[in-house]
Amino acid sequence: MxxxxxxxxxxxxxxxxxxxxxxxxxxxxxxxxxxxxxxxxxxxxxxxxxxxxxxxxxxxxxxxxxxxxxxxxxxxxxxxxxxxxxxxxxxxLAAGLTAVAGPGVEVLLGDGRDVDPDVDPNDYLIHDTDITAVVNALIVGGAEAVEVNGERIVATTPIRCAGTTVLVNSARLGSPYTIRAIGEPERLEEAVLNDPMAALVFGPYKAQFGLEVSIADVDDVFVSAYRGSMRPRFAASIKGGDR
Amino acid sequence: MLVLLLAIALGVTLGLLTSVSVPVELLTYLGVAVLAAMDSSLGGIRAALEQTFHDRAFAFGFLTNTLMAAFIVFIGERIGVRELYLAAVVAFGMRIFDNLSQVRRLLFQRWRWE
CATH class of the missing domain: 1.20.5 (Single alpha-helices involved in coiled-coils or other helix-helix interfaces)
Known part of the structure; x- marks a missing residue:
């Protein structure tokens, strides 16, 4: 159970x-x-x-x-x-250490070709004084940048005779010389042609000795930079401007 | 009686030792299954005491009750009446107390006879 x-x-x-x-x-x-x-x-x-x-x-x-x-x-x-x-x-830019471009003129200065044996051969040549006259005239005409055969004209640039060549900066240049300047073209041209020395070159000398000189307006002039050294050894800047 | 209590204890021990658990979603099924098992156990004891116990009928009764309860829970969830499982719970609960009272009465009768 x-x-x-x-x-x-x-x-x-x-x-x-x-x-x-x-x-x-x-x-x-x-x-x-x-x-x-x-x-x-x-x-x-x-x-x-x-x-x-x-x-x-x-x-x-x-x-x-x-x-x-x-x-x-x-x-x-x-x-x-x-x-x-x-x-x-x-x-x-102001010192000429940069290449610049702008409107301006191109001045060509070349030695005369038809040489007369009775005449002083120096008369057929472009001299440093001719170049200096043109450069000065251009600067008077308000040129902001000037070069001679690629040598930039700066504050310390000498232009002088060195035998049969012309010394610009430290470069020896020979004819023909091409001077390029940037500025107002008409003013530059006028300044060159009104310069007494340059006027001789472009007028009587050109006619008499067959110098190959010309001046032309150029819309876009290229001016190279100064290539030399710029190291003042004696000059020291004075702060505050005048003494 | 002692054997049955030991059997329940054995089952509990097995479950705790194996620490088997079911996903929370199936907790309703488990509860209904527990009720079905309780109902079947009490019903079995009662049948045994009444001398009407049949192994096959008991096993089938347990199985069909459990399956039907699970089916009611399932259908309730499917048709959106989750409370339908309460039908199984109430039915099993009433039967459990009914069986319990019968078992108690029969046990009292037995002990008085002896």
Whole structure:
């Protein structure tokens, strides 16, 4: 009678029941207990990230401040540099240290060809004085840049006779001489033709000795840069201008 | 009785030791299955006490009850009436208490006889 209850299937179902209860317990315990844990985890994560954010925001504003400072410095630097380089460019242009181009005239001075044996051969030649006269006349006419056969006329340029050649700067030049000047073409031409010395060359001498001289307006004259050295050894500039 | 309690304890131990768990979505199925198992166990004890226990009928009863309960939960979720599983829960719950009262009565009768 007692043993009647212990049916194998009943026992099996009892085991299944226990197992199911245990599984349910496992599941719910994981589900229920894990929730507050996760919440506290998330809370700490949020706190960490907020701290990180604050730190990063601090660094960000620091870096922005530094960037502002650097940008301002850079702007000042580049402003100073720009004005310096502009000034330098202007000075170099005025000193003849840069090649320049612009409207102007081209003066050609060539020795005479039809040489008469009875006449002094020097009369058929272009002399340093002729070149000097033309260059002076051009400068009087407002020439901003002058060159003779590629030799730029600067403040310290000598033009002198050296045997059968003419010395401009330290270069020996021979006939024909091409003098290029930048300025207002009409004024330059007028100045050359009105110069007493140059007028002789372009007038009577040309006719008498067959000098190959001419003057022409040119829209775009190219004048080369001074190539010599410019190192004053004795002159020292005085600040503030006059004594 | 002791054997049945030991069997339940064995099942619990097995479950805890293997620490098997199911996804949270299936928790309803598990609960209904637990109720079905409880109902079947009590029904089996009652049948045994009434001398009407049949292994095959008991096994089939357990299986069909569990499957039907699971099906009701499933259908409830599918048609948007998730509370449908309450039907199984209420039915099993009523049967559990009904069976429990019968088992109690029969046990009392038995002990008085002895």
């Amino acid at each position: 007692n043993n009647r209850i212990y049916r194998p299937t009943l026992v099996a179902v009892a085991v299944v029941l226990g197992f199911l209860v245990a599984v349910a317990f496992n599941t719910t315990s994981k589900f229920v207990i894990s929730r507050p844990q996760r919440v506290s985890d998330l809370v700490s994560v949020v706190r960490d990230m907020e701290q990180q954010q604050t730190a990063l925001q601090g660094r960000y504003s620091d870096l922005r401040d530094r960037m502002d400072v650097l940008e301002r410095e850079a702007a000042e630097d580049s402003g100073v540099r720009e004005s310096f380089s502009k000034e330098l460019e202007r000075v170099r």
